[in-house]
Amino acid sequence: SAVISQKPSRDICQRGTSLTIQCQVDSQVTMMFWYRQQPGQSLTLIATANQGSEATYESGFVIDKFPISRPNLTFSTLTVSNMSPEDSSIYLCSVEGPGVYEQYFGPGTRLTVT
Amino acid sequence: AQKITQTQPGMFVQEKEAVTLDCTYDTSDQSYGLFWYKQPSSGEMIFLIYQGSYDEQNATEGRYSLNFQKARKSANLVISASQLGDSAMYFCAMRETNVGNQFYFGTGTSLTVIP
Numbered sequence: 634s635a636v637i638s639q640k641p642s643r644d645i646c647q648r649g650t651s652l653t654i655q656c657q658v659d660s661q662v663t664m665m666f667w668y669r670q671q672p673g674q675s676l677t678l679i680a681t682a683n684q685g686s687e688a689t690y691e692s693g694f695v696i697d698k699f700p701i702s703r704p705n706l707t708f709s710t711l712t713v714s715n716m717s718p719e720d721s722s723i724y725l726c727s728v729e730g731p732g733v734y735e736q737y738f739g740p741g742t743r744l745t746v747t
Numbered sequence: 748a749q750k751i752t753q754t755q756p757g758m759f760v761q762e763k764e765a766v767t768l769d770c771t772y773d774t775s776d777q778s779y780g781l782f783w784y785k786q787p788s789s790g791e792m793i794f795l796i797y798q799g800s801y802d803e804q805n806a807t808e809g810r811y812s813l814n815f816q817k818a819r820k821s822a823n824l825v826i827s828a829s830q831l832g833d834s835a836m837y838f839c840a841m842r843e844t845n846v847g848n849q850f851y852f853g854t855g856t857s858l859t860v861i862p
């Protein structure tokens with residue numbers, strides 16, 4: 634299985650600021666995924682990031698608000714821009730495993746916006 | 748329509764007893780995968796078990812087993828010999844291989860193990 638780390642693990646941010654979340658994988662992966670989990674809710678896919686191309690965003694999520702970088706096959710960043718309290722969530726990075734159906738998640742970044 | 752339905756918001760089980768967490772899914776694809784994840788209060792998503800749509804036998808991983816009933820489109824998780832550390836949120840998820848890489852999650856079931 635893939636080992637995924639995320640930084641920071643948690644943060645408290647002021648309204649109107651931005652936070653960049655890092656995701657590091659211990660092996661090369663083609664696709665990386667970013668999810669949001671609002672308090673008491675299930676996971677919602679924000680975007681899919683392939684190395685060397687623009688991220689693909691799901692309905693309701695836009696690049697200006699959630700810019701994503703994918704500079705190589707083991708690393709990605711998600712920025713939450715111009716934050717508001719509604720952005721308070723757990724943000725999770727995820728990758729596919731070697732098997733076509735395998736999917737692994739990072740430990741998550743718990744963001745609180747005040 | 749919901750792709751994944753978990754009808755039990757909360758469940759309680761006595762320590763050492765078995766518990767079944769329900770999950771039904773909706774897809775018209777023939778090829779798909781079903782997953783269960785555990786999310787403790789720390790927030791990480793821990794992969795528990797996987798069942799492929801073409802797998803004829805129910806998946807098992809230690810104390811976890813997946814009761815796969817394809818015709819009924821259900822994929823219930825059975826946890827045997829519950830332990831206090833099993834208290835967590837449990838999410839059922841599905842991935843359809845013919846529709847990109849979208850992963851659909853249910854709303855989760857909160858399991859509490861009572862000593």
